[in-house]
Amino acid sequence: MEFKSSDDFLKNESFVNYCLGIDQQDTAFWVDYASLHPEQLKPMNEAADLLKDLQLLLLAEKLKPEAVSSLRAYLSPKRRKYTIFSRRYAAAAVLFLLACVVFLFYPSHNVLNPPELARYSTHQYVYEAGANERRAINLWDGSFVILDKGAKLVIDSSFGQSDRKMYLSGIAYFKVAKDKGHPFKVYTGKYVTTAVGTAFKLQTDLTLKKLKVELEEGKVIVEKKNGDSWNLVATLHPKESISLDDQLNRSVHQKFSDKDFSRWKIQEVIFQNAPMKEVLLQLEIYYNVNITVEDNAVMQETFNGKFRHDALSSVMEMVCFSLNKQFKFIDSNHIIIY
């Protein structure tokens, strides 16, 4: 083959592979070629430069829409409280943790602001629970999260674009708004857990390099990072749990106890000037019940209260006392406030 100009190089597939660094054989060939044909160095470099510029420009154009929207978000007066994190710091922060995640799917009638789900995030939002207190968060796609003491959740800036990505450290509880088009992904250390229409709990211990996943309903996929790619580690069925350690795939499937799962959820429930609508929604999540209200006027009220391992009836007593209302169980899973 004869090469007269940089164009000829650009038209050669093997040369382009070499520039892109995607084929070792091609790379070896062209390094060799360059040393044998020093007179060709100039057009070769020209072609390589053109490719490089083109590549970077294509990348820039890809990044631009998101960058512009994140600048707009910064300018917006209604902007949320957030911390701008450089990605690399966030990634590092995720490395030391003990994490436990619970996923549950919202019954669709419970979604506060239904569809239009997976709205775009434009920054990494960082949420942290206090050292001594849990924290409840409503994500803007309609999902609900409880961060356990000391836990930290970083919502990726790409949240809502093709998926819903976040990084967790510590213990958290997720009730995921249904949105099949945007998989809900939680990254913990080397693992990523993806909800596929699901309810599950996930526990990692990074000092021991262990991961435990408990699935309540639906289906969940666990993948592990292997170099640049992700390997499927497990899919789980309801009421199954799996324990993994760092030494690849020594996994243990077992059944887990519903009771422990529920106990974990109600360890501590805190409301501070919380709107009644949110209070009832959270209680539904914690205790797996439906709560119906006869008089919608109570939804205007707010509520303060702290509960630790309390039975649902005593929590309901407190809530109804503050509302000056009564409640009764219609059946074991259904409460009415009247």
Next chain:
Amino acid sequence: MDRSLTNAELWRSFCAGDEESFIKLYEQYYSTFFVWGCKWLRNEHDFVKDQLHDFFIYIWERRDKLSVNINVKAYLLTSFRRQLFYQWKKHQKMESVSEFAGFAETDESELLEAELVTAQFSKLERALTLLTPAQREVVELRFLQNKSLQEIADLKKTSIRTTYNLLHRGISRLRLEINEKKFLWLW
């Protein structure tokens, strides 16, 4: 030049606090600065991306302190380059660095360089918009996602010959739009 007139106007209304003008400036310079920064730092894409965002926020927050009558391109590019350099050194913890000097005056050579940089990039940017959607897609698959011709052909369920033709018509089109001699520049 019409374009720089618009730039000067954008800059003035940005200094007066107009958000849309600010966004327009950002849109206009984003690709150029990104490519330039990546080349300069040899492919630290994420770092450059973050710095670009931070830099524009930085100038937004200081908009009332900026001079109104400046050469916008040269001013922005020089300032961005300084910020990038400063942050990069800090990031690398190479050495203790003196305080960031803020916006210094731009000198003649920097002005010239800024002209060159932006003129070249706007050519390439414009050239890219002239590709047909299919050409553009193949160009992206090949050069951005590093796919082989065979992979692209498989992906698009077409022959390798068609893929090859699309790609090369795309490249020739880009070449045609960009004066080759001028296209190659070094920093």
